[in-house]
Structure formats: C-alpha cells, structure tokens
Amino acid sequence: MQDANQLTVSEPVLRKYPADRVATNNRRVLIINTGGTIGMEPSETGSLGVKSNFLASMINRLDELNHPNMPLVSLCSMDPLIDSASISPDDWIYFARTIQKYYDGYDGFVVTHGTDTMSYTAAALSFALENLAKPVVLTGAQLPLGHPYTDGRQNLASAIFLAGYELVIPEVCIFFNRHLHRGNRCIKENSWSLDAFGSPNFSPLASLGISVTVNKGLVRRIPDPVASPLRVFTRFDRSVVVIRLVPGFSDDLLMLLLESSSQASSPELLGAGKTRGSVVTNDADVTDATDVGSPDAGSGATEGLACSAPPPLEGRARLHPARGIVIQTYGTGNMSSRRTDFIHAVTKAIDSGVVVVITSQCVRGEVRLDSYDTGEQLKKAGCVSAGDMTTDTAAVKLSYLLGQAGLTPNDIRTQMEADLRGEISSRLDRNISDPRGTPAYLKPHLPAAATASSFVLRGAGADLPPSLSIGHHSQF
Incomplete structure (x- = not known):
C-alpha cells in the first residue's frame, strides 16, 4: 500500500509555450498529477506502470494547449506517483491541502488520477473543500497518453479547457469522454470502455460536442469569497x-x-x-x-x-x-x-x-x-x-x-x-415529476436555444478538435 507519510509534491512548473503565441485567455490552470493510467507506460512484460516524468513531457507536446483560447498551464506532480487502487484518505487530505496551498495563484485545477477510485477521491474533495469558488476537475484515461488512440489526450485537453473556462463551474467534477459530471454523483460504470464514467442520477454539468453546452441551472452558485472563504476539512x-x-x-x-x-x-x-x-x-x-x-x-x-x-x-x-x-x-x-x-x-x-x-x-x-x-x-x-x-x-x-x-x-x-x-x-426535487413520471432533475436536456439554463459556445475553430470549437456566446 502506498505510504502517504512519504508523499511530497513538486513545485509548479509552467508549460513550455511558443514564443509567438498570442493568448486571448489569460486564466491560469494548475495540473496536479497524482498518477493513473494516463501517465503510465508499458513494462517489458506489457503491464502498465507509473512513470515520474512521462506526463510532464507529454504535456509539452500537446499542440492544442497552444491555442489562444486555452488557459496557461502549469504542472506539479506527487512524488511518488500513486496507482489509484492504493489511494487512501491520507492522500485525499494531501490533495486537498495542495489545492489549498495554490488556491490563490490559479483560476482552476485539474487533477490527473487513476480511474479505479476516481469517484471516491472526487467525493472526498467535494466534502473537504467547502465554499469552493473555482473548478477542480479530475480526469484520467483508459489508455495511456502514449497509446496510438488514447482517450487521455482529449480528456486532458478538455479538462484544462473547462477548468479555465470563462463561465466558472465552482465544483469538484470528473471529466471523461466529452462530459463534465459533478464528482460526487459519478461512478465508474465500465472498466473496458473509453466511456468509463457516468452520473446515473444526475445530468452532466457540461457536454462537449460541436459546441460547449453548460447546464447552468445545475451548477452550484459561486460563494462570496469574503463572506464565505474557502475552508478545508481534512x-x-x-x-x-x-x-x-x-x-x-x-x-x-x-x-x-x-x-x-x-x-x-x-x-x-x-x-x-x-x-x-x-x-x-x-x-x-x-x-x-x-x-x-x-x-x-x-x-x-x-x-x-x-x-x-x-x-x-x-x-x-x-x-x-x-x-x-x-x-x-x-x-x-x-x-x-x-x-x-x-x-x-x-x-x-x-x-x-x-x-x-x-x-x-x-x-x-x-x-x-x-x-x-x-x-x-x-x-x-x-x-x-x-x-x-x-x-x-x-x-x-x-x-x-x-x-x-x-x-x-x-x-x-x-x-x-x-x-x-x-x-x-x-x-422535493425527487418528487417533482413530469406527466410521464420522470423526475425533473433527470429530464433530457432541451436544445440550447429553448432553455435559459444552458450556456453555449458555438463556432468551428478549424485548428481545434470539434469538442473544443470556440466561438461567441449565443445563449446565456
């Protein structure tokens, strides 16, 4: 079992950017690398194992992070990195206090984490971080970043995008396969699919497709940082x-x-x-x-x-x-x-x-x-x-x-x-039903143009994957 008493975290290092990059998004996002499949490499026998510098080297090679609409990214890593099957409450405490330490210096946080126990860590962080006013997005992968058709690249880029999004989602979330879920509503549903996570009793907070749709009516309110400052329960x-x-x-x-x-x-x-x-x-x-x-x-x-x-x-x-x-x-x-x-x-x-x-x-x-x-x-x-x-x-x-x-x-x-x-x-929410008996909070999403609870970014940025297309606000 991972000995949490020996866990340390490196100082954040800003990702390398091209000298001629012109940014339109000056928000700052910190990636906290805890381990997991996303940063693993195969051994001689073919089994996957965590590698200390692999994720850092890969992040510098993700060209989509150079897009002007993407936030500035820094990375810090746990030492040693942890297989999520070995995560303990001591690690939850350490992750929460790491976010607390860097809370004032960043606009959002991405936590790379193994998928096996990601739902437990997301739930723990949601309770540990009271009055959270910034996004904390957990993500990972079913296939390592070095795999030819890895899901890690899209998951990581999308999580970074949403953590630095101008419409702040002040919650602990899990992003996986185009959907941003409330972290404490999530479960790992499939161990053998790229669509590994679901939120069976709660609709996604946001979904990425040709446009970005945020279900604004479900997102928790941003607390007043003066009247309700961040409190960390450990x-x-x-x-x-x-x-x-x-x-x-x-x-x-x-x-x-x-x-x-x-x-x-x-x-x-x-x-x-x-x-x-x-x-x-x-x-x-x-x-x-x-x-x-x-x-x-x-x-x-x-x-x-x-x-x-x-x-x-x-x-x-x-x-x-x-x-x-x-x-x-x-x-x-x-x-x-x-x-x-x-x-x-x-x-x-x-x-x-x-x-x-x-x-x-x-x-x-x-x-x-x-x-x-x-x-x-x-x-x-x-x-x-x-x-x-x-x-x-x-x-x-x-x-x-x-x-x-x-x-x-x-x-x-x-x-x-x-x-x-x-x-x-x-x-009360569970008792409110439509004529077919479906609870209101599980109703299918209406088209963005038909509901005021959605916020949509539309556009067709040719140099971005479709799920990261950037455009103007057409609905708020």
Missing part, C-alpha cells in the same frame, strides 16, 4: 464498512460486525479512549495530517487535521468495531423479512451510536425506506436513507461526517440526508 474516519447483501447467503460475519460495533461504547473493547457522541474512539487511532507530508497551507482555513484509522491487525481479539456501516440493499431499500435477528442486531448497533446508511444495489433510482414493509423495518430501527446518492459517495460522506468533531450520531444521521455539496437531491 478529517476522515476510516471505521466505515460497506456491505452488499446477497439473498440467502450466510451473514454470520455481518452479524459479528454488528455485535462488535454495538459494543463500541464499552471502554473494555477499545481501551482508554474519548467519547464522540455515544461512541468511544481511541486517540491512538488518529493520525495527524501534518505527519502526512502536508504542503504548507495556502488560502482558507483548515478544519481538523486528522484521519482516524483502525488499529493494527496484530493482537486484535475481535473485529474492529465500525462507527459507520453502509448496507447495499435491494431495490428501494429492501432486505429479507425473515431475518428478525438481523433487524435486532442493526437496532442494537444503532442504539449504541453506530450510524447505518441504506443504499441500493440498483445503479439508478433512489432509496425510499417507506416503499415496502421490509424497508419500513429498517427505517424504524433508525437506519438512514441515502436517497439517490451513489454508494461510493455515501461511504465517503459518512467517513467525512464521522471525522468532524462535535457531531453526535443523531447529528450525522441528519446530515447524511441533507444536501451538503450537491451529492443528494432534496426530497
């Missing part, structure tokens, strides 16, 4: 478990986890600790983020500097208790009605202070615990509905809330169902 609790139900299979391990977690308020289980709400945690489980090689703080305040972690496996007599459990149930939030002992164990864990969140195994739709009797039982036990949140985001959000000092389990349950960063639709 505390995530790792004591969160995600469980997927399978009909009829043994759930002995889950029952053991619930039993261990329901005893988490007992000092005998964790040793001398401190109480958060009704849950005891051990100070030894908390790692100060200043020990993670954090860059010097830049703009904004930093809230909390810790990431709680379970103790080492050695000497652990039983399962380490979970402070939060996410259960992927069936349909709208259903489970077997035959397992009354399971409901009893869930109730006991919740009564002891464990937060239990219910998500669905369905990719689209939402959890409504009052739809069926089995879901109603979970609701009465005190389980929290994730609504239309993805399971990835629900787990990260729960980790984030558990890491915030002063929140009781009841506070966390309330916040889990609240919209903090656009990660969940309000119940």
Whole structure:
C-alpha cells in the first residue's frame, strides 16, 4: 500500500509555450498529477506502470494547449506517483491541502488520477473543500497518453479547457469522454470502455460536442469569497464498512460486525479512549495530517487535521468495531423479512451510536425506506436513507461526517440526508415529476436555444478538435 507519510509534491512548473503565441485567455490552470493510467507506460512484460516524468513531457507536446483560447498551464506532480487502487484518505487530505496551498495563484485545477477510485477521491474533495469558488476537475484515461488512440489526450485537453473556462463551474467534477459530471454523483460504470464514467442520477454539468453546452441551472452558485472563504476539512474516519447483501447467503460475519460495533461504547473493547457522541474512539487511532507530508497551507482555513484509522491487525481479539456501516440493499431499500435477528442486531448497533446508511444495489433510482414493509423495518430501527446518492459517495460522506468533531450520531444521521455539496437531491426535487413520471432533475436536456439554463459556445475553430470549437456566446 502506498505510504502517504512519504508523499511530497513538486513545485509548479509552467508549460513550455511558443514564443509567438498570442493568448486571448489569460486564466491560469494548475495540473496536479497524482498518477493513473494516463501517465503510465508499458513494462517489458506489457503491464502498465507509473512513470515520474512521462506526463510532464507529454504535456509539452500537446499542440492544442497552444491555442489562444486555452488557459496557461502549469504542472506539479506527487512524488511518488500513486496507482489509484492504493489511494487512501491520507492522500485525499494531501490533495486537498495542495489545492489549498495554490488556491490563490490559479483560476482552476485539474487533477490527473487513476480511474479505479476516481469517484471516491472526487467525493472526498467535494466534502473537504467547502465554499469552493473555482473548478477542480479530475480526469484520467483508459489508455495511456502514449497509446496510438488514447482517450487521455482529449480528456486532458478538455479538462484544462473547462477548468479555465470563462463561465466558472465552482465544483469538484470528473471529466471523461466529452462530459463534465459533478464528482460526487459519478461512478465508474465500465472498466473496458473509453466511456468509463457516468452520473446515473444526475445530468452532466457540461457536454462537449460541436459546441460547449453548460447546464447552468445545475451548477452550484459561486460563494462570496469574503463572506464565505474557502475552508478545508481534512478529517476522515476510516471505521466505515460497506456491505452488499446477497439473498440467502450466510451473514454470520455481518452479524459479528454488528455485535462488535454495538459494543463500541464499552471502554473494555477499545481501551482508554474519548467519547464522540455515544461512541468511544481511541486517540491512538488518529493520525495527524501534518505527519502526512502536508504542503504548507495556502488560502482558507483548515478544519481538523486528522484521519482516524483502525488499529493494527496484530493482537486484535475481535473485529474492529465500525462507527459507520453502509448496507447495499435491494431495490428501494429492501432486505429479507425473515431475518428478525438481523433487524435486532442493526437496532442494537444503532442504539449504541453506530450510524447505518441504506443504499441500493440498483445503479439508478433512489432509496425510499417507506416503499415496502421490509424497508419500513429498517427505517424504524433508525437506519438512514441515502436517497439517490451513489454508494461510493455515501461511504465517503459518512467517513467525512464521522471525522468532524462535535457531531453526535443523531447529528450525522441528519446530515447524511441533507444536501451538503450537491451529492443528494432534496426530497422535493425527487418528487417533482413530469406527466410521464420522470423526475425533473433527470429530464433530457432541451436544445440550447429553448432553455435559459444552458450556456453555449458555438463556432468551428478549424485548428481545434470539434469538442473544443470556440466561438461567441449565443445563449446565456
């Protein structure tokens, strides 16, 4: 596993530009290279591995970045670069503080990242960066930049373009295959396609084609930098478990986890600790983020500097208790009605202070615990509905809330169902339907000329790929 304690970041270096370049876009974008397929090269055996200077050399060779409408690009890189399968909450903290350090010097940020866990990092950054007033766009590739038909070139150029776009999209986003998605609404849907990411319950914030269409009605408002300056939260609790139900299979391990977690308020289980709400945690489980090689703080305040972690496996007599459990149930939030002992164990864990969140195994739709009797039982036990949140985001959000000092389990349950960063639709929005029963927030986009919620750039820049065509504003 990547040792985040050894992670450092290089100083930003401005990309090399032709001496005769005449720029019409003077916005500045910083690329934060964390690793991933986009910057990998094949080894002698054919397997892909990260290469430290590969992305920097390729960026200097991307001619589309010389276009006058593209922003000025600088690059900094993590050292060592990280395979995204090895990403940890400590890395999320480091990425957030790197953005904080350079926040005042750039108009937007692009984070190159491996695709396997990109949705988790995007969700984590969305919660870590409160009052974000600038674009933070995560992107990557299914094929390395050196591949003959790589998707990385278009993804990277487009992400840079949107991060330096004059119509600011002040959100943590994922750009992939012509679409800009809200990061905490995204999932990786396909491991074997260039169209790898989707946002099943939320329309794209922007799409690139012959023109650039921004769904302005979905973009979050830019906060007042004076009244609401950037705040960086860098505390995530790792004591969160995600469980997927399978009909009829043994759930002995889950029952053991619930039993261990329901005893988490007992000092005998964790040793001398401190109480958060009704849950005891051990100070030894908390790692100060200043020990993670954090860059010097830049703009904004930093809230909390810790990431709680379970103790080492050695000497652990039983399962380490979970402070939060996410259960992927069936349909709208259903489970077997035959397992009354399971409901009893869930109730006991919740009564002891464990937060239990219910998500669905369905990719689209939402959890409504009052739809069926089995879901109603979970609701009465005190389980929290994730609504239309993805399971990835629900787990990260729960980790984030558990890491915030002063929140009781009841506070966390309330916040889990609240919209903090656009990660969940309000119940009102989910109830608004058109005559066919389609929720309003999932309606197909109208043509740009027919809706005031779209912003379109039209034109046919012959020297740019079609998706980067530049022109005049025809709609606002």
